[in-house]
Amino acid sequence: MKKKISDPKQRLLDTATDLFYNQGYHATGINQVIQEAGVARASLYLHYESKETLLLAFLQQRHTDWMAGLKRFTDTAAKPKEKIQAAFDFLSDNNEKEHFRGCAFLNILSETTDRDAEVLTVIQDHKKDLRAFLGDILHKEKQAVKDHVYLLFESAIVESQLYRNQWPVQEAKKMAAGLL
Amino acid sequence: MKKKISDPKQRLLDTATDLFYNQGYHATGINQVIQEAGVARASLYLHYESKETLLLAFLQQRHTDWMAGLKRFTDTAAKPKEKIQAAFDFLSDNNEKEHFRGCAFLNILSETTDRDAEVLTVIQDHKKDLRAFLGDILHKEKQAVKDHVYLLFESAIVESQLYRNQWPVQEAKKMAAGLL
Amino acid sequence: MKKKISDPKQRLLDTATDLFYNQGYHATGINQVIQEAGVARASLYLHYESKETLLLAFLQQRHTDWMAGLKRFTDTAAKPKEKIQAAFDFLSDNNEKEHFRGCAFLNILSETTDRDAEVLTVIQDHKKDLRAFLGDILHKEKQAVKDHVYLLFESAIVESQLYRNQWPVQEAKKMAAGLL
Amino acid sequence: MKKKISDPKQRLLDTATDLFYNQGYHATGINQVIQEAGVARASLYLHYESKETLLLAFLQQRHTDWMAGLKRFTDTAAKPKEKIQAAFDFLSDNNEKEHFRGCAFLNILSETTDRDAEVLTVIQDHKKDLRAFLGDILHKEKQAVKDHVYLLFESAIVESQLYRNQWPVQEAKKMAAGLL
DNA sequence: TATGAATGAGTTTTCATTCAT
DNA sequence: TATGAATGAAAACTCATTCAT
Incomplete structure (x- = not known):
């Protein structure tokens, strides 16, 4: 029970x-x-086991939750282009809910050195999953386009955290649309 | 003496x-x-005065040095497009020299909350300066293009730190070239 | 165990x-x-919780112990006048045992500013209790007499600390006797 | 100059x-x-020479100034009894001006151990001078009366500091008057 | 499973003092 | 006479972790 x-x-x-x-x-x-x-x-x-173990548990749960949230947004659309747009909407939504604290993984990355191999791996795996997820949506596009969208997506997260403002998400969203 | x-x-x-x-x-x-x-x-x-004051001094010196380094690279080219390409080369160069530790300002940003108002301001000012610097090079371009290049530039820094790899810089460099 | x-x-x-x-x-x-x-x-x-919390604990325990010690002395006498005399004997005894360090509360008071409100309150409460205790013994006397004895009692503590000598206690004891 | x-x-x-x-x-x-x-x-x-030397200088200047202030008050009266009353008025005046911080010497005494021999001496000398000063005013009185007034005077200072209130000065003043 | 007690090493900051100029 | 720079020691407090129950 x-x-x-x-x-x-x-x-x-x-x-x-x-x-x-x-x-x-x-x-x-x-x-x-x-x-x-x-x-x-x-x-x-x-x-x-330790504070670091707790950190890893946090990152793992965050990965699961965050990817699920992203999927919930992209599932509402049918076509790839619209799914990508929905992905950016997910970022907007997160920014509102989490007060522009940005990407949990990139934030921890900043506090991580090469000595924290395990943490680094979890962070990289998260981003690889995200990249693959976006790549799958854009499976008909060339790799260059997939990467381009991914990079804009990442910028949108980081820059909206930096400026505490939604404009980078909105601009990146438009740019991504222009690529598709 | x-x-x-x-x-x-x-x-x-x-x-x-x-x-x-x-x-x-x-x-x-x-x-x-x-x-x-x-x-x-x-x-x-x-x-x-305090540890935070030392942090601010670090960020201020870093801003000056980093912008000077960037300018040194862009000054070697004549046309805007080439200058932007040179800017990406500066990132590559930094990655090599600094072992993919990424952007000092974004890293500190990750450790900064809204309570550290002064630190946040210095970080934002640095990025505003960078954005203006790239914008000046591209003064003949539309704002959307300027922003696009800026966002790719930022991605290039963050993602090469993440993967400990130059590919994001090289890819972003090509994408930027494609926009100009 | x-x-x-x-x-x-x-x-x-x-x-x-x-x-x-x-x-x-x-x-x-x-x-x-x-x-x-x-x-x-x-x-x-x-x-x-803090050094100040430890100070408060010290003062509180001291209050309890000191008042108990005082009572032990006054309890040995039957009449008010004799009880007051015994109270002064308690001071003599303390001076011997504690090498003329005087009143713990007044000493801390000297190191206390109005900002340390809690400490100040504990100190004042101790003295109010003492004053009430002496007042109770002298419940048949007028308020002026009660106050007079209290002030002599306080002087006896402070001045014997100052001179590292019992004479203020002995003199004050006589003066108090003269009032009753 | x-x-x-x-x-x-x-x-x-x-x-x-x-x-x-x-x-x-x-x-x-x-x-x-x-x-x-x-x-x-x-x-x-x-x-x-040191912080302690500065402390001694402070105490010495304070002694001079304080005794001069006291004399200024007692000089306004002619008879011994009135002079003593004026002395208590000096305490009231000090309490007002110095926000009930009490006696500089007794306060420092609280922070002083027997190892600070020099400081202790300055403090004791100050009080001896005060006691002699009051004794001189009351030169026609018996020693017991002199001491009694002195002890009430001291109580008045300490207790008004303790309670941040003038009542101990006013009460002691009346008691002293009653003795003369 | 759960916990309050205990700890050695660490944190940032301030102490009173001296030195070189 | 005057001072900014420099310092070893100490200040109060917190760290992540372990132990006994």
């Missing part, structure tokens, strides 16, 4: 998600995580 | 530049900075 | 009591407290 | 007076002193 709201493990993950995403990995202390999750300190280490 | 190599203040800034850029702001402790700079702890606070 | 001597929390409080009282609050560093208490630095913050 | 407002040495002393008195000796840092005095750090050590 499931717990009423969520079990400690999930509560830890949800809190870490919030904090790692919104204030950064290194800027977030274990103390804050357990406090906001409402669990004992040792309980964290019962479910997650 | 000038000091032999460099004075403590500059040494601190150079060390901070290295560390903040390569391993992140929050992941870098004051201890490491003073140790690698070879100065006493209190000397840091003699020259910089 | 109880701990052998005392648990870390109590040991911290006892050490803080000793140090805050004998060398002052600001002159006492956290380092010294944990060292003499034989606990790890972080353990202090496990039990006490 | 004197400097327009005051020379660095006096400015340091005045600033130290303000800070040591109002926020305590240990709570006051050299930084704050030189900053508020508007002198260079090294200039402090040019005029004063």
Whole structure:
């Protein structure tokens, strides 16, 4: 039987998600995580080997959720071009909901060195999946077009975070439409 | 008479530049900075009000240096299209020299919340300057083209950091050429 | 099963009591407290939110202990006048045992500004309790007499600390006797 | 020729007076002193051997000024009893002007251990002078009366600081009057 | 599964003092 | 006389992790 709201493990993950995403990995202390999750300190280490393990769990869940959200948007359209447009709408939607905090993966990437091999891999895998996802929608297009759309998509995320503004998403959306 | 190599203040800034850029702001402790700079702890606070002040100094110097480097590359070409191509070559060059650590400003942006208003401003100002710089080169083009090149340029930086690979720069360079 | 001597929390409080009282609050560093208490630095913050919280705990325990000590002395006498005399004897006793360090509350008061509202309140409450305690013993006397005895009592504490000598207690004791 | 407002040495002393008195000796840092005095750090050590030397200078100047202020009040009256009353009025006046910060000497005493022999001596000497001053006014009274007035006088200072209220001065003033 | 206690090493910042000019 | 630069030690506090129960 499931717990009423969520079990400690999930509560830890949800809190870490919030904090790692919104204030950064290194800027977030274990103390804050357990406090906001409402669990004992040792309980964290019962479910997650280390802070980094928690980070990985966050990234993995985020990957699943984010890709699902993206798919929900692209599924509403039929043609490739419209699906791509819907993908940009997903970004707009995210920006609103998450106050322009940008891409969780690219943000963590900034705090990651080559020594954190595992983290780096998860981040790269996420982006490869995204790239493949967009590529599949555009399976009739040439590789150059696929890449072009992907790069505009990435810019849209990063630049709207930078300026705290939707214009990069809207502009990139138009540019992508022009390519198709 | 000038000091032999460099004075403590500059040494601190150079060390901070290295560390903040390569391993992140929050992941870098004051201890490491003073140790690698070879100065006493209190000397840091003699020259910089706080760790954040040192960060701002780093970003400001980086802005100047980076823009100068970019200009050096674009100055080697005559026509706008070639200048833009040279700009991408600057990115390639940076990637090599700096081991794909990407954009110092976007990296710090990832560690920045809206509470760090001053830092955010410096980052945004840097990008505005870059955007204006590219826009000036393309002064005969429509705004949409200017923006398009800018967004591809930004993607090139971020994605080559992500994949630790030059392909995004090379692809984006070709795409930009196609637009002009 | 109880701990052998005392648990870390109590040991911290006892050490803080000793140090805050004998060398002052600001002159006492956290380092010294944990060292003499034989606990790890972080353990202090496990039990006490901050140095000021530890100070408050010290004052509260001191209040309880001191008032109990006073009562123990006054309880040995039957009549009000004798009880007051016993109260002064308590001061003499304290001076001997604590090497003329005076009143813990007045000492901390000297290091307290209006910004430390909570500390100030604890100090004032202690003195109000003392005043009420003496007032109760002298419940048949007029308010002016109660106040007079209280002021002499306070002087006795402060001046014996100042001169490192019992004479102020002895003189004040006589003067109080003369009033009753 | 004197400097327009005051020379660095006096400015340091005045600033130290303000800070040591109002926020305590240990709570006051050299930084704050030189900053508020508007002198260079090294200039402090040019005029004063150490922080403690500055403290001694403060206490000595305070002694002179305070005793002069007291004399100014007692000089307005002719008879001993009235002079004593005027002395209490001086305390009231001080409380108003100095926001109930109490006695500079007793405050420093609280931060002083037996190791600070010199400081302790200055403090004791101040009080001895005060006691002698009041004793001289009451030269026709018995020693017990002199002491009694002195102890009430001291209480008045301490207790009005404690309660941030003039009542202890007013009450003690009446009590003293009753003794004469 | 869950937790409160405990910790050594770390954090950023300030201390009082001295030095070179 | 005056000062900006420099410093070792210390300040209060937090870090991520482990242990005993």
